[in-house]
Structures are given as structure tokens and as C-alpha cells.
Amino acid sequence: MKSKITISEIAQKSGVSVSTVSRVLNNSPSVSPKKREKIQRIIDEYNYTPSVFARGMVNHTTRNIAVILPDITNPYFASLFQQVERFALQHQYATLMFNTMFVRGEQRPAEELTEADYYKIALEKQVDGVLILGGSMDKEDIPDEFLKALNQMHRQVPVVIVGSRVDGCDCLFVERNLKQGVTAIVHHFVALNHERIGFIGGEPGIRVTSARVEAFQQALSALGKRVDPRHVVLSDYYAQDGYSAMNQLLDMAGDADSNSQLPTAVVAINDMVALGAIRAMKDRGLQCPEHMAIASCDQFPSGEYSVPRLTSLDQHNEYLGRMAVLQLISAINGSEEEISINHTPELMIRESCGA
Amino acid sequence: MKSKITISEIAQKSGVSVSTVSRVLNNSPSVSPKKREKIQRIIDEYNYTPSVFARGMVNHTTRNIAVILPDITNPYFASLFQQVERFALQHQYATLMFNTMFVRGEQRPAEELTEADYYKIALEKQVDGVLILGGSMDKEDIPDEFLKALNQMHRQVPVVIVGSRVDGCDCLFVERNLKQGVTAIVHHFVALNHERIGFIGGEPGIRVTSARVEAFQQALSALGKRVDPRHVVLSDYYAQDGYSAMNQLLDMAGDADSNSQLPTAVVAINDMVALGAIRAMKDRGLQCPEHMAIASCDQFPSGEYSVPRLTSLDQHNEYLGRMAVLQLISAINGSEEEISINHTPELMIRESCGA
């Protein structure tokens, strides 16, 4: 690492004091135009950039934010994160990303870091703010100690959580409208004359999932239909989980008394689950949507190129990511208020729903 | 941001000097056990962590690395990056991620940052090392000025590039074996008695693509077969590109004289392209693998749950990511030598190849 040029060297070469150089660096108005111009020339010539360390020492900021999420390999997080990184950079913030890998428990890193450990690491990195996407934050029962860690972190730096609000958590929230989209799917299915509708995928005990299941049941009972509890099969968020959930559903057909009771349509928690489910159907010689219609709650890229093309919800992740960053930055700048967002998932009707 | 406790306060509370505290912080041996223990207790009690700024001021390191890649939304980069982040953290390095979004030109961020701008930003962030995955680095003709930026960056901090070596670039490289996997696919197809084999997807002028196309042609001609140039349709790396490439291929069937000349098997640059191609076939009433077999060069998660299940190459990205980080860290620690890696893609035979 070549030792960098310092502000005092720039000052010398420009024949001024460090304070004056510092002034042009932070474009303070009180510098004479000619000096300013000369100094700037020298700065450019030597390709000087101020030391982040020295700067940090005095104003205690890094211009870095931390983003903590479970699994960047999951398209939902990837698309959200992409926007976050981009908009943060537009505001001169770089993004430190932490992948907690708390997916299905089994994938935990060897050292057994807990999510709270990640909070601690982020704090040690002296980031100016923390953005949390999903993860344990979204559990139905958040351990007190976890909540405490969160609140404590928020006392040090602003913390924005993309997810459902938690009682007793002081962090800022950017909430998705979890129910509206599901309701739209249900209405769509009912309009298509489906009588028995199921729900597959999503981890039980996680609020993204339970909120959607609840919306699913509410929408149905509002229409005077009831849900067969056997038609709700939760598992997790990946293709293999859609595969296993659909298999469990189809296994019911073996029982004589439930033979004719299979759902004719199912709501999948996301596109990957939908794909896995379609795979499971195919393995039993069943076609989607002919034998069973499917619509998913979370559109992933290229879902429109699958066979069949997936009907799903566009959650407008670009918008969400942008809003989350805006919220974080405004909090970093001292604002207390929560930005209210207008998040409306959009039903993209394609083939898998049979419309 | 609550003002943090400092080393001198810890020193006071422990009844020792700052140097002694500093010694236990950096576990220098010369501290008496009892003092060490007491100091450590106070450190823990007050949850003290040294200021990264002050530390950086003296040893000029951040314990941060930068990862620069084009598009985290692309599963290839996501899986690579996931491993990178994880292994870096195991070595106490946090990861600053930059998503250049240089995908298809059109997606460039509004401010029109070039990749060289990202290098500059990474440098300004004073990272200890830079990891570059794909991007302009992989172009066939790298502009001189770009190469210069790269070399200049490497003079400041170690730069590791995951990709094909570039003449005149001093950075460290972690190279994938681009050809071996393609050859395996070709051999597999030939063993399946395919006479006319095509290649779809991948951006022309990009070396991942051209190296594979070349390997494809070499493998074929080594077997005494020749490639119809019309059967090589390059486009890009996404589903829509597989879709358009396959359509272009199928359009040939319209020409009377080339009617029977369609390939009976194609190699796709990756799973997404393969999926798009299968979609295009379906739209014309064609089945994969019955009408045309497909195998891809880059396996993505859940490719085994698609219809048909995709035959593709497992590039062992976990291994690659780990090696890249190891290379970077060893360079940060002053090692000059390149780690030699043993990268061997593995053919995963599933359904789309028709085996």
C-alpha cells in the first residue's frame, strides 16, 4: 500500500495552510476563488483523497452502512439488496453486506455466529446505519434478548428493518403490504371458479408466512368459503420446499376419503416454491394449470420464462429497497419520523393460474 | 450515536496505563496474567471495542475488502459472493459490495459511473483488498486506460480477479477452467449420437463466452465434426437471451434449404439461458429434450427442479469463492505468489440432455 499524500502536503504545494485546504475539501464558502482554484488543481494533480480514518476520528462517521440479510442467493433478497446498494451509493454511502445464512438452521457458518453477533460486528465496523432484511427479525416469537440487542444497537446507530413491525422494538420499519396481494390472488382464483384452494411453502412461525396464510384464510372466508386445513402445507422458501409441500398435498389423493378433495388451485409463497410444486406435479404425471392452478406471492426474475409462465405478485422490490435506504439516510441525518410508504403488490397474470 | 468508551477510560478503570490496555487488546505476551485478566474483565464489562478510526490511523487498515461485480441478481455472482463474504468474515474481514450493474449497457446507474469509478470509490474507502468478479475485466479488448486503472489500483492494494488472465495486468488471478466442462458436454452429446450441436447465449466479445465457444468448436472438430456457424447464436446471460437465441435458431427451420438442419442438441451458456430456450421451444410446440436436447455450462440453484430438469455443469462456486478470498488475504498479508487452484467443473446429468 503506497503511502498516500496528505492534506498538509497539498497545503504546502499550494502555498496555503491546511485549514484552507480543508475548507475547499468541504467546500466552505470562505475561500478566495483564486486560491480555491489553485488548491483544487493540486488536489486533482496528485489525485489526493482525504483519509477516511482521520475524517472518522473527528466526525465519527464512515459513510458506510451495513445490510444484514439471511441469504443473498435468494432472489428476493438479491433484488432488494441490489437496489439498496445502488441508492445508498447515490447518496455517497457504501454498503457492507452480511449474509447471516440462517436458512433452515443447517447452513449456519461453522463458527456458529448468531444474528446478534452480526449486529455486534456491524457496530464494530462503525457503520453509520444498519438495514435489516428478513431473518430472525421476522419470527413470531422474538426472544427478549434478541429484541434487546436490536434496541441497543438502535441506540447507537439508526436501524431500519424491512419487515413487519415488532412490539417493543424501537427500530424504524419499512413495511410491506403482505395481505393485499394474497387477497388479489384468492379473488382471481375464485373468479376462475376454483372451489378448493390451498397454500404451500413458507416457514411456519415466520410472520411473512403467517400473515399471508391469514390473509389467505380471511379472503376465502369473506367469500363464504372455508379452507381445508390439510390444504395448507408450510415448509420453507426454496424449490425443494415447494416440491415437498406439493408432494404432501398429492399424497392425500391416496386416501380414499379425500381423493376428490385435492385443491384445484394453490397459492405458493414465492416463485421458487411454485416451480418446485410444478416439478412435483410433473413427477406424478400432472399438469399445471390443467390439474392444479398455481399463483405465487413473490415474483422472481425469469418467472415469466418458465413452463408454464408463472402467475405471481410483483412486490416492487426496487421501490421497497429505495424507500428503505431513504428511511435509513434520513434517520442518519437526524430525522425521527418514519417515512410512510405506499407498497402495493401487483398481480401479474400469466399461465400457471390457468386464466 | 452514543459516544463510545475509549481506551484511556478502560485504562483508568483498570488502574493501568493505556499501553497496557493496548497490549492486552493486541494480545502482546508481556502483560502480567493478573493485570491482563482484570483489564479484560473491565473491557467486557463496558463492552469496549477499539475505534476503527484510531486504529486505521496508525496501521492503515480497515479490515474491509471490496467486492466489485456486475449484477448480484445473477445467481452465478450471488453464489460466488455468498461464499466470498462468508470466508472473508471468518478471517475477520467484512465485505463492501459494489454492484456495477454493467449489464446490457442499459442498466447503468443514472450517474453513469464507469467501472473505473468504482475502483476509485473502493480505494477511497480504504479497503485492504479488492476482489473483482466478472464485468468489463472479461472483455476481449480491454481499453488501455482501464488496464492502467487496474494496475494502478493494484499498486495501492492487492487486487484479485476471478476470471481469465489478462496480458499486461499485474493483478492476481483466480482462473476457472472454462474449456473442460464444455468438452465434457460435447462428448456427452456425441455419445448420445447427436450430429448437429449448437451453442446459445453468452455475450460476444466477452471471454467467458468466447473461450467456451472455442472449446465447443475444438471438441467437436477433434471428433471430426464440424460446426454450422448458424448454430452458434450468442446473445447474453439471461432467460430472455436464451429465449431470443433459441427463436433465432428455430427461425432457420423456415428456410426450405435449412429445414432439416436444425441442431438436435445445444449447449447453453447457463441455466437461465437454457430455461429461456426451453420456453421458446415450448412456444412453438417443441419439447426438450425430445426435439432438442439442452445442457448448460453453469448450474444455478433449483435447476434440478425445472421441467425438464437441467443437465448442467456444477462450477463449484463455493470452492472458487473460497480460493479467491484466500488469495486476496494472502496477498494482503504480503505474499506475492499466486495460489494455484484446481477447478474442475462437474457434469450433472439430468433430463434436458435426453440421457
Added chain:
DNA sequence: TTGTAGGCGTTATCAC
């Protein structure tokens, strides 16, 4: 083994 003191590169607060 322990403590003292100088310096790392900025910004901010003063004088001028």
C-alpha cells in the same frame, strides 16, 4: 512488565 509521549491526518475553534 509497565508507563510516557509522540504521531497518525483530519476538522473545528479560535485568533488575526
Added chain:
DNA sequence: GTGATAACGCCTACAA
């Protein structure tokens, strides 16, 4: 409008 100078929190000779 400009220039000294004192922090900022840590590490590392150097002294003891």
C-alpha cells in the same frame, strides 16, 4: 479570508 492549534483514540518506540 486565512492560519495556528487543539482535539479525536489508538499504537509503538523508548524509558524506566
